[in-house]
Amino acid sequence: MEKITRFFWFCSGANFNLLQKSPTDRNKYVGIGGTIFFTGILATLSAGYALFTIFQSSYAAIGFALIWGLMIFNLDRFIVSSMRKRANAWSEWKMAIPRLIMAVILALVISKPLELKIFEREINRKLDEQKIQMMVDSKDALSASFNEIGVLEARKDSLSRAIQKATAYRDQLQQEYDHERFGVKTDGSSGIVGLGTNAKKKEQQLDAAQLELNQMKADHQNRIDILDQEIFSLGTQKEAEFQKVKPQIDGFDGMAARIDALADLTSESQAIRYANIMIILLFVAVETAPIFVKLISPRGPYDYLLDLAEKNIEVYASEKTEKLEYESNLRLMNIRIHNKTSN
Incomplete structure (x- = not known):
């Protein structure tokens, strides 16, 4: 337990020797250090997901995520440890405002990849819709580029319709010829059974139509x-041109595409928009918590001891400077006296 406590003290950037003399402030700095430590963990996980999306490599994602997490951890530690509790509250707030702005920026950077992970299923669905639309648009663009296909298909359809029309005309003559032969009374047949004059005439017309159809x-x-x-x-x-474009459409799932899809989802769904805002506010609260703890907490023994230690160093440096200046002036005086006696 002692090792964990000292580790969190280290995370808070506090001085171990002074904290050991301030038992009432120990738990406060354990909490501050724990918040900074877990913020670094969240930053590592966030960067790991973001970098895996970019590099598609576990090793690269883990390596860069650890570096990013350590950087965020060190930056948070520096921001909190550089704050001092003073007697003047306004001077504390003036000193804290730039740190709060930096903490909010870090919270937004850390939260974004985790937002993408939380809404991953919805984002994937949105990306699929966008990919389908991109494929449709690509095919439409290619169809406009290869408009000769439509012209050729129109010519082919025209030839096919001519054959169908000739075939229908031949079938009509065949039916009239059959009616004439078998004595079926219609507007175009005599109703007399047998191969009479009308039947032979219709047979000639049928043979001519069949010959024309075969030739056509x-x-x-x-x-x-x-x-x-x-x-x-x-x-x-x-199709070859489409296959060149298709891998780019299939690979449309990078970080920028996912952020854009999340923006579309938040604009379409009020529930997702509110959930997204809550996640951002949560990370902002976590990131700024150590700074607010230092601002709202009263000055404790650790702060007085820290002021005393800094004052001791300041007095020691002042005395040392005064002593060095005195010794320097004394040596200069001896040099001048020596020069006068020599002359």
Whole structure:
């Protein structure tokens, strides 16, 4: 327990010798040191997640996260340890304001990656929606670039419709011919069974339509095959261009993309917006807690002993300076006397 206490004293930046003479202030600095220590832990976890998102490497993320966590820990320790309790409250607040601003900035930096982790599922869903939209936009852009495909498909459809129209006309003549042969009475048939004059006439029309259809199929099908080859070639080029863009869309999950997705979520959902604000305020409270503890707590024995230790050093330095100046003046006087006697 003693080792843990001394470790938290170290985290608070306090002087061990003075704290041991101030039993009423020991627990206060244990709490301050513990807050600074756990803030460093949160900073390490936050940086680890952020850096893993960037580097996609556990080793790099752990290494840089430890460096970042130690830096935040040392900075928090310096901010708190550099504060002094004075008799004048206004001078304390003037001294604390820059430190509070720095603490708020650190809280915002630390909280952002952890916010992204907390809302990871919602962010992933939002990123999937954005990726789908990006794919649609990319395909639309490629379709505009390869508009020849649409022109060729329109020509192909025109040829196919011509064949279908000729086929329908042939089928209609076939039906009229059958009605005439089998004696089915219609507006276009006589109703007499057998191959009479009308039947032979319709047979000639049917043979001519069939011949024209066969010729059209042979001609148009050849042109359709050529169009299919051109469409396939352009489609292959279009797909190749899309495959170049697709990895960039699939990889659209970096830190900036996630921050942007979180911003969209907070603008769309009031619940997520309030939860996000609460998380930020929590980290601001944790980061600024040691500073406020020093501001609102009364001057204790440790503060008086610290002032006394600093005053002792100040007096000692003043006395030492005075003594050095006196000795220097004395030597200069002896040199002048020696020079006069020599002359």
